[in-house]
Amino acid sequence: MNDKLLRLKKNSILRNMCAETSFLSDQLIQPIFISEKITDKKNIPGLGDNYVFNINDSFRQIENDLKNNCRNFLLFLIPSQKSEKDFNLDFQSKTINQIKKNFKDDIFLWSDVCLCSMTTHGHCCLFDEKQNIDNHKSLNALSKIAITYANAGVDGIAPSDMMDGRTSKIRLSLDENNHDLIPIMSYSSKFASNFYGPFREAADSSPSFGDRKHYQLDYRNKNDALRASKRCAEEGADLLMVKPGVYSLDLIQPINNLTGLMVGAYQVSGEYAGINLASEKNLLKLNEGLFESWHVMKRAGAQFIITYGARKSKELGFSVK
Numbered sequence: 001m002n003d004k005l006l007r008l009k010k011n012s013i014l015r016n017m018c019a020e021t022s023f024l025s026d027q028l029i030q031p032i033f034i035s036e037k038i039t040d041k042k043n044i045p046g047l048g049d050n051y052v053f054n055i056n057d058s059f060r061q062i063e064n065d066l067k068n069n070c071r072n073f074l075l076f077l078i079p080s081q082k083s084e085k086d087f088n089l090d091f092q093s094k095t096i097n098q099i100k101k102n103f104k105d106d107i108f109l110w111s112d113v114c115l116c117s118m119t120t121h122g123h124c125c126l127f128d129e130k131q132n133i134d135n136h137k138s139l140n141a142l143s144k145i146a147i148t149y150a151n152a153g154v155d156g157i158a159p160s161d162m163m164d165g166r167t168s169k170i171r172l173s174l175d176e177n178n179h180d181l182i183p184i185m186s187y188s189s190k191f192a193s194n195f196y197g198p199f200r201e202a203a204d205s206s207p208s209f210g211d212r213k214h215y216q217l218d219y220r221n222k223n224d225a226l227r228a229s230k231r232c233a234e235e236g237a238d239l240l241m242v243k244p245g246v247y248s249l250d251l252i253q254p255i256n257n258l259t260g261l262m263v264g265a266y267q268v269s270g271e272y273a274g275i276n277l278a279s280e281k282n283l284l285k286l287n288e289g290l291f292e293s294w295h296v297m298k299r300a301g302a303q304f305i306i307t308y309g310a311r312k313s314k315e316l317g318f319s320v321k
C-alpha cells in the first residue's frame with residue numbers, strides 16, 4: 001500500500017476540506033480588565049495589546065473589537081477599595097450596567113466572579129479568625145456578587161474562586177432572584193499554576209501571604225481535576241473550563257466524556273505571554289503561534305477558548321458564521 005499523507009495537502013481548499021477542527025470567532029472569548037483607580041490605560045507586561053482600562057477607554061476598545069468580529073468578552077473588574085468582608089460593589093455594578101446599556105446584545109458579556117480583586121489579602125476566599133478558609137462566608141459573598149452582576153445586566157457568570165459548593169450556591173441564588181436564564185461558565189478544573197503571573201499584575205490580585213494551593217487544584221492530579229469538573233456539572237454549571245488551557249489538554253475530552261457538558265480552555269496569561277514574548281524576539285510569528293495553539297486546544301476537544309488574542313480573530317481569518 002502506498003500510504004501518502006501528502007496527497008490531501010495539495011492546496012488550501014483541500015486542506016480546509018479535510019480540517020478536522022475549525023471554529024468561529026464567537027468561540028474565542030476576550031478577557032478585558034477594567035480598574036476603578038486608573039486614569040490612563042495601563043500596559044500589562046507580556047500581554048501585548050491587552051491593557052487595564054478605565055471605563056471610558058474600555059468602551060473604545062470594545063467598539064474596536066466589535067469591528068474585528070470579537071464580541072464575546074470576559075470581564076475582570078478591579079475596584080479601588082479593598083476589604084476583608086464588606087464589599088462595596090457600586091463600581092462593578094455601574095460598569096456592567098454602562099457596558100450593557102451601550103453595547104446591548106451586540107456583545108455577550110461574561111463576568112468573572114471572585115474575591116481576590118476585592119480582598120485586602122488578595123485571596124479568592126474569606127478567612128475565619130484562625131486564618132482558616134471560611135467556606136460558608138465565602139459562598140455567601142460570592143453569590144451576592146453574582147446577583148449584583150446579574151442585576152446590573154451581565155449576560156453570564158464565571159466563578160473562578162474554587163470554593164466547595166460555589167456553583168450550586170450561585171445557581172440557587174440566581175434562580176431565586178429571577179436570573180434563572182443566566183448561564184454559569186464555571187472554572188471547573190483550575191490548577192494552582194505558575195502561569196498566572198501577568199494576570200495577577202493586571203487584576204491586582206496577588207495574595208499578600210501564602211499561595212492558592214489550599215483551594216486550587218494540584219497540577220500533579222488528574223483524578224481531582226476530573227472530580228472537580230464533575231461536581232461543577234452536578235451543581236448546575238452550564239459550561240465547564242480547564243485552566244491553564246494548553247497545560248490541561250489531557251483533561252478536556254475526558255471531562256466532556258464524564259459530564260456530557262461542553263468544555264472550554266483558558267489560554268492563561270503566562271501561556272499567552274510565552275508566545276507573545278517569543279514573537280517579540282523573532283523566535284516565532286505571533287499570529288501563527290496563536291493560531292496553532294488555539295487549534296491544538298480545539299483538537300483536544302475544547303468547545304471555546306478564552307484568550308488574550310481573541311480580538312485578532314478577524315485578522316486570523318475566523319468568521320462570525
Ligand SMILES: [Zn+2]
Pocket residue numbers: 114115116117123124160161
Ligand atoms: Zn480569585
